[in-house]
Amino acid sequence: MIYVALGLLGLVLAILVFNDGQTPVVGLEPDQLAGLAGGSALLAMVVAGFWGEFRSRMGENIRALLIWALLGLVVVAAYAYRDEARELGNRIIGELRPGSAATGPGGTVTITRRAGGDFQVRAQVRASSNDRTQSFVFDTGASTVVLTAENAAALGLTPKDSEYSVRVSTANGTTVAAPVFLDSISVGDITVKRVSALVSRPGALFDNLLGMSFLSRLASYEVRGDRLILRAAP
Structure with a gap:
């Protein structure tokens, strides 16, 4: 050469x-x-x-x-095949950590049912300039999002006694809660801003509830077997 x-x-x-x-x-x-x-x-x-x-x-x-x-x-x-690989990875994480959001195509988010039978949803909550990851029980029977007093305090929400004015029914009976607004709730890639919520009295509730004030603002939500599928509004 x-x-x-x-x-x-x-x-x-x-x-x-x-x-x-x-x-x-x-x-x-x-x-x-x-x-x-x-x-x-x-x-x-x-x-x-x-x-x-x-x-x-x-x-x-x-x-x-x-x-x-x-x-x-x-x-x-x-x-x-990066999108397919990402979806597969999210599914594996969802199986290993029930409650973790698995993001799928078309703006969907999938949550895997816990062994106890309910859907525990991990969400990023922002209020009063505080940002926390908190767990919620998926509850279509709750007309609004409900926070326990302890989780609300972690977000800087500490209602006065006079603000507990809304009567609510819980597994422990009837109690009162304080109305508040959350800056946003994010589940996976789905974010809903300015969400109305209630703060329960200390000891009245032991789990946050992901109720209709969040769910009704999605494009749709459905349960398929052991999976809860949320779709973002356009």
């Missing part, structure tokens, strides 16, 4: 000498042709050097090339 490159370089030089550097050759000016020939010869010598090194350890180098080709194929495949 080196000899071929040197031969081509010599041929170009001979053409340039006989051409007297005045007339374009194959559409190139003489200085452009000279630069192209010199660069090509240098590249040919570099390639020849690498080829000689490659040929001396042919088997080992072919194995290395195959490994790199396989790695490249894996990277290309991972990029091409």
